[in-house]
Amino acid sequence: MNKVTQPLRKRIQTAAIKKTSTPVVIYIAVGLAIVIAIAIKPLHEELSLNLTSEMIAVAFIIFVVNILLVNSKNKQWKIVSNRMDYLIARNVNQIRDGVATFALGFNPELKKDLPVDQAMTEMRSQRDLHLEQWEALSQDDFAERIADKLFQDEQLEYFNHRAEQLWSLLNMKYSEYLAPELVSHLMDLHIQLSDLCAHIRSFKKASWFIEDSFYYQESGRRGAAHNLRTIIGLVSRLKEEGYSEIPRMPEIGQDS
Structure with missing residues (x-):
């Protein structure tokens, strides 16, 4: 057994x-x-x-x-560990939400009369299914279906901020006591977010180099697709390990 x-x-x-x-x-x-x-x-x-x-x-x-x-x-460590766990879990959840919403076009369908806690639970359930469906796509289909709004300045700023937040957590006092496995996952996630930002910038170069615009858009889109697939896998793994939590609200618990 x-x-x-x-x-x-x-x-x-x-x-x-x-x-x-x-x-x-x-x-x-x-x-x-x-x-x-x-x-x-x-x-x-x-x-x-x-x-x-x-x-x-x-x-x-x-x-x-x-x-x-x-x-x-x-x-x-006992005093700060719960807060460290929450900060990590909250950031992971926000990355999952950002990827699903800004890159993969997630738009939940919720009944208007649902209580807030039930609506949040339903939304998270739909988001999980949405990410699973994207993971099942081929690399080419994944790249073609990425939302165009991913390559806007607002999304570049958002994902760059998320990468910086992760880096700050990794360099925070007491982070040396985090499990090496967790640190490895967070570092991989930081790398993928940083690379995603680089590919968004590459895509945006198309407006500067008109003659080579197809190259920049195609390389940026395919690179972003690779990063997003990897990010989905990482945040899903971190969620399984207990690191995915919404900003705390009364009667709304951990994202599970």
């Missing part, structure tokens, strides 16, 4: 910081000092004993300080 694997977000919440940033070379230096102190015992027994006892005391102090630092960092 296959084990049920918890989403990455849940696994991170239960994990603890197990080491500090104390360089390994310090431990090596203390160990070598103890070895040298023992080695000179035949030459000067009293000096050897003094040095050995002092080095052992130093090693003990470093050990105790490390334990205190680890405990302190764990307490700090």
Whole structure:
């Protein structure tokens, strides 16, 4: 029977910081000092004993300080981890929404009499289906069906802002404690968003170079299609791992 694997977000919440940033070379230096102190015992027994006892005391102090630092960092991380998770999940959700709306023409059909929470749930469900349908397209069909408004200044600014937001999160204090797998996904997402912006700029060059406009439009559109397909895969994976959440509102919970 296959084990049920918890989403990455849940696994991170239960994990603890197990080491500090104390360089390994310090431990090596203390160990070598103890070895040298023992080695000179035949030459000067009293000096050897003094040095050995002092080095052992130093090693003990470093050990105790490390334990205190680890405990302190764990307490700090527990305080900020939920907020970090929310910031990441909110950004991922906004990227999903931006891709679906600005690039893939998502336009939900909602009943007018639905309560707000039900309407939001229905909209997210329709958006998920919309993204799945786009993922199933061939590369050529995907490129041809991208909404033209993706290549406008407003969308370029939007996706560039999303890329900058991700980069800010990756460079935020305490981000070093994020799971490497999560950091890898976020870095890939940042790269794809940045490349998407580059391809939008390439498409827009068509208005500058009229004779070669087809080349710039075609290369920009196909490049954007590649980036968008990859972005959809990344945000879908992050959502599965628990990182997709709408801006918090009363009675409206996590995007799932």
